[in-house]
Amino acid sequence: MGVGAHLLRLDIAFAEAVSPSLMTELGVICPHLRVLRLSQAWRSHQRYGLLTAQAQLQGVFSSLVELDVSGCTGVGTLAIQAPNLQRLNAAGCSLLSKVSTQSQVLSQVDFTGCKNLADLSPLAAKIINLTHLQLQGTFVPNLDFWQDYPWLMYPLSITLRWPTLKVLRTVLEALFQQAQWPAAARVALSETLFNWLNQQASMVKPLLKALGDKYSHVRHEAAQALGQLGVASPVVIEALLKALGDEYSHVRHRAAQALGQLGVASPAVIEALLKALGDKYSSHVCQGAAQALGQLGVASPAVIEALLKALGNEYSDVCHGAAQALGQLGVASPAVIEALLKDLGDKYSDVRQGAAQALGQLGVASPAVIEALLKALGDKYSHVRHRVAQALGQLVVASPAVIEALLKALGDEYSDVRQGAAQALGQLGAASPAVIEALLKALNDKISDVRYAAAAALGQLEVSSPVTEAALLKALADESFNVRQAAVQALGKLFDPSGQSLRNLLNLAVKKHFAAPNHNSSTATLLTGYPNTFFNNSNQNDNNNNNVFQSSNNIFPAMPNQRV
Numbered sequence: 394m395g396v397g398a399h400l401l402r403l404d405i406a407f408a409e410a411v412s413p414s415l416m417t418e419l420g421v422i423c424p425h426l427r428v429l430r431l432s433q434a435w436r437s438h439q440r441y442g443l444l445t446a447q448a449q450l451q452g453v454f455s456s457l458v459e460l461d462v463s464g465c466t467g468v469g470t471l472a473i474q475a476p477n478l479q480r481l482n483a484a485g486c487s488l489l490s491k492v493s494t495q496s497q498v499l500s501q502v503d504f505t506g507c508k509n510l511a512d513l514s515p516l517a518a519k520i521i522n523l524t525h526l527q528l529q530g531t532f533v534p535n536l537d538f539w540q541d542y543p544w545l546m547y548p549l550s551i552t553l554r555w556p557t558l559k560v561l562r563t564v565l566e567a568l569f570q571q572a573q574w575p576a577a578a579r580v581a582l583s584e585t586l587f588n589w590l591n592q593q594a595s596m597v598k599p600l601l602k603a604l605g606d607k608y609s610h611v612r613h614e615a616a617q618a619l620g621q622l623g624v625a626s627p628v629v630i631e632a633l634l635k636a637l638g639d640e641y642s643h644v645r646h647r648a649a650q651a652l653g654q655l656g657v658a659s660p661a662v663i664e665a666l667l668k669a670l671g672d673k674y675s676s677h678v679c680q681g682a683a684q685a686l687g688q689l690g691v692a693s694p695a696v697i698e699a700l701l702k703a704l705g706n707e708y709s710d711v712c713h714g715a716a717q718a719l720g721q722l723g724v725a726s727p728a729v730i731e732a733l734l735k736d737l738g739d740k741y742s743d744v745r746q747g748a749a750q751a752l753g754q755l756g757v758a759s760p761a762v763i764e765a766l767l768k769a770l771g772d773k774y775s776h777v778r779h780r781v782a783q784a785l786g787q788l789v790v791a792s793p794a795v796i797e798a799l800l801k802a803l804g805d806e807y808s809d810v811r812q813g814a815a816q817a818l819g820q821l822g823a824a825s826p827a828v829i830e831a832l833l834k835a836l837n838d839k840i841s842d843v844r845y846a847a848a849a850a851l852g853q854l855e856v857s858s859p860v861t862e863a864a865l866l867k868a869l870a871d872e873s874f875n876v877r878q879a880a881v882q883a884l885g886k887l888f889d890p891s892g893q894s895l896r897n898l899l900n901l902a903v904k905k906h907f908a909a910p911n912h913n914s915s916t917a918t919l920l921t922g923y924p925n926t927f928f929n930n931s932n933q934n935d936n937n938n939n940n941v942f943q944s945s946n947n948i949f950p951a952m953p954n955q956r957v
Contacts, residue, residue: 400423400425400426401425401426401427401428402426402427402428402429403419403423403426403428403429403430404430405430405431405434413448413449413450413468416431416450416451416452416473417451417452419452419454420452420453420454420473424455424456425456426454426456426457427456427457427458427459428457428458428459429454429457429459429460429461430459430461431460431461431462431465432461432462432463432464432465433464433465433466433882434462434465448465448467448468448469448470449468449469449470449472450462450465450468450470450471450472450473451470451472451473452474453473453474453475454473454474454475454478455474455475455477456477457473457475457477457478458477458478458479458480459478459479459480459481460473460475460478460480460481460482461482462482462483462486463483463484463485463486463503464484464485464486465483465485465486465489466485466486466487466488467488468486468488468489469488469489469490469491469509470489470490470491470492471486471489471491471492471493471494472491472492473493473494473495474494474495475494475495475496476495476496476497476498477496477498478494478496478498478499479496479498479500479501480499480500480501480502481494481499481501481502481503482502482503483502483503483504483507484503484504484505484506484507485505485506485507486504486506486507487506487507487508487509488509489504489507489509489510490509490510492504492510596622596624597619597622597624597626597628597629600615600618600619600622601615601619601628601629601632603615603618604616604619604632604633604636609639609640609641609643609644610643612636612639612641612644613641613643613644613647614647616633616636616644616647616648616650616651617647617650617651619632619633619651619655620633620650620651620652620653620654620655621654623654623655625655625656625657629655630652630655630657630659630661630662633648633651633652633655634652634661634662634665637649637652637665637666637668637669642672642674642675642677642678643677645669645672645675645678645681646675646677646678646680646681647681649666649669649681649682649684649685650681650684650685652665652666652685652689653666653681653684653685653686653687653688653689654688656688656689657689658689658690658691662689663686663689663691663693663695663696666682666685666686666689667682667686667695667696667699669681669682670682670683670686670699670700670703671699676706676708676710676711677710679703679706679708679710679711679714680708680710680711680713680714681714682714683700683703683711683714683715683717683718684714684717684718686700686722687714687717687718687719687720687721687722690721690722691722692722692723692724696722697719697722697724697726697729700715700718700719700722701715701719701728701729701732703715704716704719704732704733704735704736705732709739709741709743709744710743712736712739712741712743712744712747713743713744713746713747714747715747716733716736716747716748716750716751717747717750717751719732719733719751719755720747720750720751720752720753720754720755721754723754723755724755725755725756725757729755730752730755730757730759730761730762733748733751733752733755734748734752734761734762734765736748737749737765737766737769738765742772742774742776742777745769745772745774745777746774746776746777746780749766749769749777749780749781749783749784750780750783750784752765752766752784752788753783753784753785753786753787753788754787756787756788757788758788758789758790762788763785763788763792763794763795766781766784766785766788767785767794767795767798769781770782770785770798770799770802775805775807775809775810776809778802778805778807778810778813779807779809779810779812779813780813781813782799782802782810782813782814782816782817783813783816783817785798785799785817785821786799786813786816786817786818786819786820786821787817787820789821789822790821791821791822791823795821796818796821796823796825796827796828799814799817799818799821800814800818800827800828800831802814803815803818803831803832803835808838808840808842808843809842811835811838811840811846812840812842812843812845812846813846815832815835815843815846815847815849815850816846816849816850818831818832818850818854819832819846819849819850819851819852819853819854820850820853822853822854824854824855824856828854829851829854829856829858829861832847832850832851832854833847833851833860833861833864835847836848836851836864836865836867836868841871841872841873841875841876842875844868844873844876845873845875845876845879846879848865848868848876848880848882848883849882849883851864851865851883852879852882852883852884852885852886855886862884865880865883865884866880866884868880869881869884
């Protein structure tokens with residue numbers, strides 16, 4: 394029997410080039426596997442062409458208790474036979490549309506961000522112990538689903554995260570009209586959902602009262618709190634619109650920001666913000682209005698015209714806010730590009746910074762824009778050079794002049810510029826010897842953000858060589874968690890698409906693991922398939938929770954490293 398038969402836990406993170414068939418093979422190789430973490434293992438990348446179609450993950454896992462496929466954006470179907478599965482994390486699987494586990498003991502499920510998921514009936518029919526279900530960003534919350542399985546509402550500890558309070562209120566009202574539902578279900582709903590809704594609503598009334606307080610600082614804080622609370626009711630919107638006419642500018646500024654946060658782009662709100670954009674007494678109010686207009690996303694001719702006018706304001710914070718808003722709205726008209734190019738030469742550095750950021754967001758890589766950005770890469774202020782480097786990466790014009798300028802910026806005295814240049818070189822995809830050499834040098838930078846950007850860029854360029862592999866392997870021991878994570882992801886991209894290397898190295902990893910002295914755990918962690926890096930510190934715990942394989946959005950507790 395192979396060593397895989399003894400494996401109880403396996404972590405494979407960021408291995409984007411493996412074949413989906415590996416899932417089926419693992420069910421055969423590791424029949425006693427209890428914990429399987431495949432966070433971001435199958436991702437959809439048009440640039441790399443790793444997935445020509447949505448991946449189908451299939452397999453039989455009779456002992457599996459926990460499965461993590463979070464961030465696998467290339468997975469369309471998850472159809473496994475895991476009768477003992479208790480915890481399933483599929484957060485961020487944006488293409489996932491079908492789920493089946495054959496488990497009747499699922500207790501914790503996370504489908505956050507699975508925007509193609511609209512039907513959980515195949516899964517729900519098997520669930521009897523569900524206590525935590527997260528559905529934010531999906532299309533699952535429909536009445537038919539809950540009417541078919543009302544007992545899902547029984548556990549008082551159940552948590553449902555709905556996209557908006559409006560959706561939550563609508564669903565709850567409809568559910569309570571179902572007379573055939575048992576009383577226990579209604580009690581559970583009341584305890585778990587209505588209390589939360591009432592808590593949010595109970596906070597609105599005192600804040601609205603505070604928004605009319607005689608002291609301006611109280612009104613200022615009340616407007617800020619209403620924006621953060623996120624309850625965009627008509628009463629709240631009306632009160633904030635009124636606050637936009639407050640006699641004190643700092644209250645008007647906060648009211649504008651709150652309206653942008655709440656996201657209600659009604660004609661009344663847009664009209665009020667356009668008026669605030671021309672505030673005669675405070676540039677901060679104008680800036681807040683510009684930012685709010687960018688957040689609301691209404692790119693009407695009136696809004697664009699007002700923002701273009703604001704680009705020529707005498708106050709730099711207003712110009713900066715207008716430039717940011719134009720970048721967010723995405724209207725790359727000749728008039729907008731011309732105005733931003735003009736601001737790229739403004740006398741104030743924050744205006745130049747905002748213009749560079751907007752030009753990168755708009756994506757117009759014309760010769761005039763590239764030439765202006767290359768010139769701005771020599772700006773005397775580092776925060777401007779940083780934004781310019783990022784913009785050049787976003788425009789993806791890998792001309793010799795751009796590459797040469799970014800290589801020079803990679804040696805800048807300021808770390809934020811070096812970080813932006815490394816990031817841009819990775820985005821451009823020009824894997825010349827000079828670029829690789831410069832990025833390898835940046836892997837030894839004294840600032841961790843630069844090392845992280847260099848490792849990530851090397852992963853994007855996918856140039857496999859002994860020197861590159863050795864440098865990335867060395868980065869696995871970096872003191873910074875982010876650098877180690879980027880190195881793991883970069884090394885994962887060097888595997889052949891068939892996944893054969895991963896399967897072979899998995900066996901080597903397990904063999905080395907069981908040969909390691911003083912290690913009584915049946916747990917293997919795969920570090921991109923290089924056996925000489927496995928389990929060098931097998932008895933050492935990371936007290937800082939810097940586990941490079943732990944998904945950042947994983948809601949499930951890790952299994953203990955001991956024989957089960």
